[in-house]
Amino acid sequence: MIPLQHALIFGALLFSLGLYGMLARRHAVMVLMAIELMLNAVNVNLVAFSAYVAPGAFVGQIFAIFVITIAAAEIGLALAIVLRVYRNKATANVDEIDLLKW
Template identity: 65%
Template sequence: MVPIEHIMVFTGALFCLGVYGVMARRNAVLVLMAIELMLNAVAINLVAFGTLVYPGQINGMVFAIFVVTIAAAELGLGLAIVLRVYRMRSSINVDDIDLMRW
């Protein structure tokens, strides 16, 4: 299998793409998608360390399972919020959701 550094570079790149997506996109659904990318990057990293660096240790996988669980919950809530915002303001542009601005 590949050295751990390569996997880290890969997951790092995936995470940074997610960051870019969150910062650059205006559509709330797209922002949520970018967040999914970031979560995946982290989960891959956990599994890779668990399997490659500490073979036989189960913790990495368990953590990844929790990450998937939380991601599912987060996405469900996030989409619910998006729908609600859309119904209230007829827009899913995150720039329009600025009631708590100065």
């Protein structure tokens, strides 16, 4: 059996990669991909806890299903916004989209 800590470390590594990508990338689609990595890391943690801490009760898996649902809605809306911004400003770099900055 895999120790719980190793599954959690895997989740933390994936989340850190996502965090780095979210902060260090300029293109909005790249930022979104990094956010997907982070959401997946959260799902790994939920599934690991569900399997180890409360075997039999699969609440973690139910939560992960909802996280995937919200992630799907989020990526659809976010990509629509990216397309809209690209049409209006001809750029998809997040540091050039500063309409709300004074």
